[in-house]
Amino acid sequence: MTWLLDPFTLPFMQRALLGGLLAAVMCAVVGTWVVTRGMAFLGEALAHGMLPGVAVATLAGWPPVLGAALSAGVMGVGVTALSRRGRLSHDTGIGLVFAGMLALGVLIVSRSRSFATDITAILFGDVLAIRPADLVLLGCALVALTAISVALHRPFVALAFDVRTATTLGLRPDLAQLALVLLVAGAVVTSYQALGALLVVALLLAPASAARQWTHRLAPTMALGAVLGAVAVLAGLLLSWHAGTAGGASIAACSVALTGLSVAARSLTDRSSRARPAGRSTSARRPTPTPGGPPCTTP
Template identity: 75%
Template sequence: MAWLTDPFLLPFMQRALLGGVLAAVTCAVVGTWVVVRGMAFLGEALAHGMLPGVAVAVLAGWPPLVGAAVSAGVMSVGVGVVSRRAGLSHDTAIGLLFVGMLSLGIAIVSRSRSFATDVTAILFGDVLGIRAADLWLLAVALVVLIGATALLHRPFVALSFDPRTAATLGLRPRAAHVAMVLLVTAAVVTSYQAIGTLLVVALLLAPAAAARQWTARLPSTMALGALFGAVAVLAGLLLSWHAGTAGGASIAFSAVALVALSVTARAVVPR
């Protein structure tokens, strides 16, 4: 069992495991709503749209998390404004802002010749470089997002399955949608440190999608998704250690592989 335990004798691997699990649980809880509500494109756009803010923050010497939060906030608000003012569909507004923010980020990056390493960390994360302060941030975000999800569970359920009924019951589906977008934004922003802006979508979607193969109940989907996410983090870090691959990419690959395994196993196991 040395192959399993030896990598985690090192402090940086212990922090990587703990930080990755915290991010995975956060993304599994919020990602359940993303999968059920069909908001995968928005999650991906938010993750990619953080690039200009993070790039500006890194170049200016500010905390990257601040830039990520600002960019994600612009994306979240901008989608609603563009879709209402321009009379465009929600998906079209997301696509336009996604491309615009991503191209702006690349343009900012292209202005700096010494930015290659920072861009790699932004896009693919630095899970092996997680610090104690990052762990505290992830832990606080997890507690806050779980609390918000529990508090808004009823309007979120009504919004996801029947918005007209939600409106009839006075649950304010538009406000619930805004709250859900804010939760997705917060999960993406706080988790990108672990696996980067391009790969955070894997933890947001894959564990919840794998869990949905086995259960239709939302609380059990969240719990099973959190377990799948933790397994993906463990498997990804072991793969990274023994195969010498990038940590964030290994975690994302393991998460997607769990979906394939779940789909295959569910086809074999009788319902």
């Protein structure tokens, strides 16, 4: 068991594990709404859309997380505003805002020659360099986003399954959509320090997608997604330690691999359950009564 325990005797590996677990639970809660609502493209777009805010914050000497939050918030409001007009579909609005924000970020970065290392950290993260302050941020974000998810559970459910019913019940689907977008933005912003903007999407989508193979109820999906996300974090850190690979990329790869295994296992289970009735004898089936005839009886 030394291969499992020895890596986590070091303080930086302990911080990486704790930070990854906090991010996994938070992404499982928010990711369940993303998968249920079909907002995977939005999560990826928000991860890219943080670039201009982080770039401006770095140039101004501000905390990068503050710039990322402002940038993601502006993008979320912009997507909601474009979609509310009715002239553009939701996906088109996301694509336009995403392209504009990414272009703006590249323009800002291209004006400075000191961004090479910073951009690499923004895009790919460094889970092994998590500081105690980052753990505090992840913990606070987990509590806040979970509380928002619980408080807005009813509007989110109505929005995910029937917008017209949400409108009839007075649940304000437009405001619920904006709140959900900002919820996703909050998860992406506070998790990118651990996994990076490009890789956080995997932890946001993969565990929830894997959990949805086994349950379609929201609370069990969140719980199972958190467990699968924690397994991906542990496996990814062990892979990074023993194989010398990047920590964030290893966690993301393990998350996607777990989803593939879950889909394959569910497919085999479904095939097995369908094969059992087909193999049963038809002689024991209950006879079907004829219209107007006497009721059927079994021997």
